Amino acid sequence: MEHVPPPAEELALLDRELAQLDARRAQLLTRRAWLVAALQPKAPDAPRWSTPPLGHGWAPAQPWGAVPKAAKPSAPRSAQNVLLTLGGLLLTVAAVAFTLVSWGSMGIGGRAAVLALVTVAALAAPALLLRRKLAATAEALAALALVLTLLDAYAIHAVATPDADGLTFTAIASAVLAALWAAYGLALGKLHLPLPAAVFFAQWPLLLGAWAAGAPALVVGWALLAMAVVDGAIALRGKGLGVRVTAGIGLVVMGSATLLTGLGESLTAGSPLGAVLPGLLLLTAAVAALAGAWRAPSGYAQLGGAVAGLAAVAAVGGVLRAAVPGAWHVPVYLLCGPALLSVVRARLPRTAGRGVLLASGAVVAGALVWALPGVAAVLLGPVQLVAEVWAGAPDGFRGALGEAMAWSELAAAPLVLAVVAGGLGAAYRRWPTLVRLAAPLAAPGVKARDAAGAGAVALGWGAVLLAAATLGVPYPVAVALETVLVAGLLAVAVLGAGGREAGAGAADAASAGVGATGAAGSGSGGAVGGSEPYAGTASAGPSAGGAAGRGGPSAVAVTALVLAVGGAVSLGLLSLAAEAATYAVLGALTVLFAGAALRTRPVVVQAVLAVAAVVWGTALTGCVAGSLGLAPHEAAPLLLVVPAVTVLLGARLRNHPVALPVELAGGLGALVAIGLAAPRAPFLALVLALCGVLAAGAAVRPERRPVAGYLAAVLFVTATWVRLAASEVSAPEAYTLPVTVPALVIGALRRRKDPEASSWTAYGPGLGVTLLPSLAVAWGDPDWPRPLLLGAAALVITLLGAKYRLQAPLLLGGAVLALVTLHELAPYVVQVAGALPRWLPPALAGLLLLAVGATYEQRLRDARKLKDMLGRMR
Incomplete structure (x- = not known):
């Protein structure tokens, strides 16, 4: 059956009708926008708009279907506000001037009458103005009335009670003003100024009263705490933004003063009994902060939880601190910090619980800041041995580190590191119970469980090193201990670098071993593990951690690798105290890093380990030269043994990604050899020639030829120049021309066989061998035959390069010709310039x-x- 009309005609008809509807809708929306704009108040000088037509010829101002935005309300009358502000300021200045300057020209009755009359008028005027809906004017007069009440208080003190104590009078006046402005603000609810002013005045009566009464610091702290509690209640329940903001500022100021007062009294207490009262103040402040965090919005709740946690640690730790020696004060506070992790068992709001956890982390971080300088001293102390290599093994580990550190004051530092490492190890093993609670505290992209495992490995390693230093173990024991630690870190790095599945077992074992050194930290981690409110998160943690670790080395493996490299550097410096220790350590490091490079799979990790092995091998070669009694320039050729090995190893590895880093590391050793040989020209020429041989050997491989070939040519030519200069040769052409001619013949044969070969490869070395030494000699030659002959040869070479379109002859010949010409013309140019x-x-x-x-x-x-x-x- 066919449709009537056909589908094509019906579709066209529907399209036309829809287009007409869209056009009509656009017209109506345009008319509506005009009407809305017409109803808004216009400025007096605004032009009158004519009513737009509504016919079909009207072009819509907006696209079809767009709903016009409602017109914004008119801007506040800025001119009126400026006038009111200026008027209020002028009246305020006049009142102050009258009170302070003209006060003495009137009697006591006149003064009181004038001030009372003006104040009452200023207080009554806003009520009348609000009835006439003049809110801005009422606010300005209320501000004037506020200043007048302050002047009234000053006047009463100056005239009626001149002998009264200033602090006492100020406390009473603040209480009266707070009550007055609170009542006034409640009576005139439309004014914004009175209630914030009342909150401001209410801050001072308790504090100033306690201060005036000569109360001890703890009583002042309780007064501050009471006012902070009141401010917190007002900030949570107050009416109006101004009231809440003023109360919030008061809460921050008074609360901070309370905590500082309690902390100061706790730290200066001489006995546990003397620290009880400050601790009670801090505990009360912690309870108040936690109660406020229960009701506060999320961001403020987290801050309140953090303040509560820190106050509780300061309270309990202050009592325990007074009972232990000075070196153990920090561990006492540290042990109180992990106790806050029990918050996961309490049914607190989640944000407040995060704040408490944040406080626990802050306590741990503070303890680490106190302990880590000792670890830095252990790692950097052996640098001083560079100035006295093989001067003899010191009596103990501390002798190699210097006596700058007060090790007796760091006696508890290893325990701090061990406790934190144990806690992180426990968190690494049982993190899922805390991951949902603490995850928002971590930085974006950082997995908390991986960070915990890496921190456990790093801090456990530091704890062992610092314990050896503080205990003063013998030097050989310290060297052996550090070597074992480096080997263990390399094992963790190798096992963990292959992926999460391969590295989890080693990382878990390392964390478990670290946890054994800090049972207290593990216990706190275990207490967290049984959290009932967050027990549902246990199933999500392991799978997420395992998925995150696949595709690259784990965080534990990377941390272990970095620590292994840093520890190896420190160990190498430490071994410089004794010759036997140096050979044993450098040999062990070379073997360990080379073996680790062979065992690992990721290319980046393998390259780092291989480069480190090359560096230790180069250092070992230098030690051999030192044992043979060779001078630095005499030891330079011996240092080229390792670069030669890297060239052979690169030929064996071919296109393996690790080949290039290994060869570059060998090249750094060659640079060291060149630097050692630089003071003696004959040895420098020998070292440069040997480096050229190594570069030529690398250039045999096609993948290294573009760079190594040029490098070999430069090294050979430079070695020739240095050798000629060392021999004080005045006619280098006798030595260079026999090399140039065969080199150019070989280059010509190369170009005939391979026309695409570069002229720099074919002719560059041969031309450079003669032209450049001759140029160096001709530059200081006062006679004319050598410059003339060299210039003529350079001209011929330049013309040949231009004729046959060869870049190397053209540029080399042109540069030499230009320099020779400049040398010959320089005296005349100087004469002309002087004239x-x-x-x-x-x-x-x-x-x-x-x-x-x-x-x-x-x-x-x-x-x-x-x-x-x-x-x-x-």
């Missing part, structure tokens, strides 16, 4: 700049043409 007026060179330079600027585009095109021409040469 010219002094203003002429700047003028010529200015003209040159103008010419270049005027033809700048043409010069750019010429430069591009020259570049393209040189690029087309071989």
Whole structure:
């Protein structure tokens, strides 16, 4: 059955009708927008708009279907506000001037009458103005009334009670003003100023009263705490934004003063009994902060939980601190910090619980800041042994670290590191019970469980090193201990670098071993494990952690690798105290890092380990030279043994990604050898020639040829120049021409066999061997035959390069010709310059700049043409 009308016609009909509906809708929306704008108040000088037509010829101002936004309300009358503000300020200044300056010209009755009359009028006027809906004017007069009440208080003190104590009078006046403005603000609810002013005045009566009564610091602290509690209640329940903001500021100020007062009294207490009362103040403040966090919004609740946790630690730790020696004060506070983790068992709001956990983390971080300088001293102390290599093994580990550190004051530092490491190890093993609670505290992209495992490994390693230093173990024991630690870290790095599945067992074992050194930390971690309110998160943690670890080395493996490299550097420096220790340590490090590089799979980790092995091998070679009694320049050729091994190893590895880092590490050893040989030219020429041989050996491989070939040529040529200079040869051409001729013949044969070969490879070494030494000699030659012959040869070489379009002869010959010409013309240029007026060179330079600027585009095109021409040469 066919449709009537056909589907195509019906579709066209529907499209036309929809288009008409859209057009009509746009017209109606435009008319509505005009009506809304017409109803808004206009400025007096605004032009009158004519009513727009509503016919079909009207073009809509907005796209079809767009709903016009409602017009914004008119801006506040800024001019009126400015006038009211200026008027209020002028009246305030007049009142102050009257009170302070003109007060003495009136009697006591007149003064009281004037102030009372003006104050009452200022207080009564806002009520009348609010009835007439003049709110802005009422606010300005209320501000004037506020200043007048302050002046009234000052006047009463100056006239009626001049002998009264200032603090006492101020406390009473603040209480009266707070009550007055609170009542006034409640009576005139539309004013915004009175209630915040009442909150401000209410801050001072208790504090000033206690201060005036000569109360002890703890009583003042209780007064501050009471006011902070009141401020917190007002901030949570107060009416109006101004009231809550003022109360919030008061809460921060009074609460901070309370905590500082309690903490100061707790730290200065001489006995546990003396620290009880400050601890009670801090505990009460913690309870108040936690109660406020229960009702506060999320962000403030987390802050309240953190304050409560820190106050509780300060209270309990202060009592325990007074009972232990000074070196153990920090561990006492540290043991109180993990106790806060029990918050996961309490049914607190989640944000408040996060705040308490944040406080626990802050306590732990503070303890680490106190303990880590000792670890840094252990790692960096052996640097001083570089100045006295093999001076003899010190009596103990501390002798190699120096006596700058007060090790007796750090006796408890290893325990701090061990406790924190144990806690992190426990968290790594049983983290899922806390992950949902603490995850928002972690930085974006950081997995909390991985960070805990890495921290456990790092802090456990530091705890062992610092314990060895504080106990003063013998030097051989310290060296053996550090070697074992480096080996263990390398094992963790190798086992964990292959992925999460391979590394989890080793990381767990390392964390468990670290946890054994800090049972207290493990206990706190275990207490967290049984959290009932968050027990439902246990199933989500392991799977997430395992998925996160796949695809690369785990955080524990990376941390172990970094620590292994840093520990190896410190161990190598420590071994410099004794010759036997140096050989044993450097040999062990070379073997350990090389073996770890063979066992690991990720390329980056393997490259780091291989480069470290090369570095330790180079250092071991240098020690051999030192044992043989060789001078630094005599030891330079011996240092090239390791670079030679890396070249052979690179040929064996071929295109393996680790080959290039290994060869570059060997190249650094060659640079060290060149630096050692630099003071003696004959040895420098020998070392440069040997480096050229190594570079030529690397250039045999096609993947290294583009770089190693040029490097070999430069090294050989440089070695030749240095050798000629060391022999004080005045005619280098006798030695260089026999090399140049065969080199050019070989280059010509190479170009005939391979026309695409670069002219720098074919002719560059041969030309450079003669031209450059001859140029160096000719530059200081006062006679004319050598420059003339060298210039002629350079000219011929330049012309041949231009004729056959060879880049190397053209550039080398042109550069030598230009320098020879400059050398020959330099005396005449100096004479001419001395005869010219002094203003002429700047003028010529200015003209040159103008010419270049005027033809700048043409010069750019010429430069591009020259570049393209040189690029087309071989």
